[in-house]
Amino acid sequence: KPAPSKTPLVWADGRQALCETLPYYRAYQSGGYCTDGLARAFMFDSNSHPRDYMDQNVVVSRAGGGKSKDETSGQMVMAGDQKQTTQVLDVLNNIAQCNPVVIIVGENNPTCPSQPPHAYCVMDWFKPTHVWFEKTKGHKMIRYRFEKLRPYENCWWVPSNWPEPIGLGDLEPPVSKQCNACSKDSLQVYINGWMCLQPTCLRFWKLADGSEPREEDLLYDPRFLTANTPWPHCSEPSPIRPELLTISTLPIQGQNLSFEAWKGFACPQCGRCNSREAWEGWECGSDGCGFTYRLEHTLVPATSLRDPYFPLGTGYAFSRDLIGKGSPVKLRVEFAHNYRINYFGIAGIDGFIAHLIANKTVNEEPNGPNDMFEDLQLNSIKLRRSPLPTAQLKGQSLTNHFVVNYGMPYKFIAGPQSHPFEHAARAIKTTRSRLNWAGRLVAPDMPHAFNEVLALGYFEDQTISYHDDGEFGLGPTIATLSLGCTAKMKVRMKANHYHGVSKGGNYDRAQPIAGCQNYEARKAAHDALMALKAADLAAYKAKLKALPKELGLTATGTARDALEMKLGHGDVVIMHGTGIQEYYEHRVEPMGKLRFALTCRYIDPDSLKPADRPAYAVLPDEEGYDGGLL
Ligand SMILES: [Zn+2]
Ligand SMILES: [Zn+2]
Incomplete structure (x- = not known):
């Protein structure tokens, strides 16, 4: 294919960067992005129909939907007649309201007259003009025709030797x-x-x-x-290259921490869409571009974290944790060192979750949570969103939250950069010392002092969905200090243990525990199965296959949350025991604009591959925090 005559105004190397940057295209999976009954943008890549068409002014394509994966070829094929999907109705709505759509072309699009220079290139605003039915391979199919909102302008995708076109309406x-x-x-x-x-x-x-x-x-x-479809206007609703986010020059708390502030940006120098990777600001990832952009941060003082309906005093704090209906979680409460300590035991699990709820005295301690929260805003701790290794999307994918590691390297999924403790911000060192003290307070049998701090930073709406914290080589105790806005932490049984069967229909061989579905029947079956395994391996294997059906196990739905904790500023959560991570998972939803979570673990250095071991010494905790002022 020939090269395009010009460069696209806005483009991306990866799907996440594209979808995080363009307000009109947030479709991570599908080729069309529609919201609230209107079409916003279409992406045309390899998945095209032989009659699809593209020139400088006109694009013809098939409508989305109605295809399914062919078992033998693995290709997406028409499985039947295409129906009037909501996407089609949305496009008709656009036509009725004179709303243009943006068209994006993928690098594998066979009908583009030139080879698009990047994975995804934005073409321009187009008017949807016609929607009609055709037939292909015996099935009905819906087609769209689009016409450029402003014909002949900026048609970068046309090769330079492209023949003079027949004009629209000629x-x-x-x-x-x-x-x-x-x-x-x-x-x-x-x-x-x-x-x-x-x-x-x-x-x-x-x-x-x-x-x-x-x-x-x-x-x-x-x-x-070449039909010309006049509209009463031909103006772009918004620029196809989004403008940089700007904020008030007045020092307004939180305006640089909003949902849109951790979205991507389109580089004004080169047009590349970039996810926001660094806590401090945006960086263009184009070779040789080097454009960076920052917003002024206004300090969010710890005093502004007050909840008007739950003011903190010097007495033990009011608990807002909730145990789910029918949940196997049991509560025991203790009060010590100004913390209310909610111990949550879980039936069948050796271990507990302790929620240490801070009061005003805890938070105001010198070098305590209030000071740490401000220290983390004034000193960079090099937080970055971390690359996800098994990306399902084209290009690089990043975690939602910003993260950095200190001490022994954390080498698991989306493991971030690691740095030594020596030059770390004061809050990082103080956290380790404080959590060592808290860990020994609630779990005196904790075998090792913590040698690692994983710091997470959250902007508005940076939820971390259900996951567990159990990995090979980690100690049984994980302690987290919350700083900043309150977050909800929800805990539920993992689906395979809850149902006793995987989505693929495989029997869950783990010991069933209280709170799972069909507990009594599964427990009896499990004991019999273990006896069979010792006696007759062939019969055991046959039984494994038969059990899901015999017990009527299905993998639909998820377990309800067994526990929901409200993690306030200064609170500590300690999860103790490997069984919790094995059977349960948790999710964190910040309820404000700025939050840090500082998690300490013990990472066995011998569990790290030689190449993963740190080049620096991981020094022991020398701060010696002892809770003496509490
Ligand atoms: Zn007819
Ligand atoms: Zn750039």
Whole structure:
């Protein structure tokens, strides 16, 4: 394919960067992005139809939906007639309201007249002009025609030697005829002859002699392709290259921490869409570009974290944790060192979750939570969103939250950069010392002092969905200090243990525990299964296969939350025991604009591959925090 004549104004190397940057295209999976009954943008990549068409002013494509994966070829094929999907109704809404859509072309698009220079390149604003039915391989299919909102301008995708086009409206208008059978009008799309395009009509997709056209013979009617569809306006609703986020020059708390502030940006120098990777600001990832952009941070003082309905005093704090209905979680409460300590035991699990709820005295301690929260805003701790290794999307994918590691490297999923403790911000060192003290307070049998701090930073709406914290080589105790806005932490049983069967239909061999579905029957079956395993391996294997059906196990739905904790500023959560991570998972939803979570673990250095071991010494905790002031 020839090279394009110009460079696109905005483009991306990866899907996440594209979707985080463009307000009009947030579709991570599908080729069309529609919201609230209106179409916003379409992406046309490899998944095209042979009759799709693209020139400088006009794009013709099939509508999205109605395809499924062919078992033998693995290709997406039409499994039946395409229906009037909501996407089609949305496009019709756009036509009625004169709303243009943006079209994006993927690098594997076969109909683009040139080779797009990047994985995803934004073409321009287009008017959707026609929606009609055709037939392909015996199935009904819906097609769209789009016309450039401002023809001839910035058609970067046209090669430089592209022949002079027939102008829009230069030919006669397309032929429109009324069908004898259904009395409805249809346009002539192909020069092979006029056909009724009403999908329910007897004469649908039939030429004058009553035969269906051979698909490989079909040729577009130039009068249809070059039709000029006037709209009362041809102005862009917004620039296709989004402008940089700007904020008030007044020092307003939180304006640089909003949901939109951790979205991506389109580089004003080179047009690349970039996710926001660094806590401090945006960086363009183009080779040799080097553009960076920052917003002024206004300190969020710890005093502003007050909840007007739950003011903190010097007495033990009010607990707002909730145990789910029918949950296997049992509560025991203790009060010590100004913390209210909620111990949550879980039936069948050796271990507990302790929630240490801070009061005013805890938070105001010198170098305590209030000071740490401000220290983390004034001193960079090098937080970055971390690359996800098993990306399902094209290009680089990043975690939602910003993260950094200190001490022994954390080498698990989305493991971030690691730094030594020596030069770390004061809050990092103080955290380790404070959590060592808290860990020994609630779990005196904790075998090792913590040698690692994983710091997470959250902007507005940076939820971390359900996951567990159990990894090979980690100690049984994980302690987290919360700083900043309150977050909800929800805990539930993992689906495979809850149902006793995987989505793929495999029996869950783990010991069933209280709170799971069909507990009594599964427990009895499990004991019998273990006896069989010792006695007769062949019979055991047969039983494994038969059990899901025998017990009537299904993998639909998820377990309800067994526990919901409200993690306030200064609170500590300690999860003790490996069983919790094995059977349960948790989710964190910040309820404000700025939050830090500082998690301490013990990472066994011998569990790290030689290449993963740190080049620096991981020094022991020398701060010696002892809770003496509490
Ligand atoms: Zn008809
Ligand atoms: Zn750039």
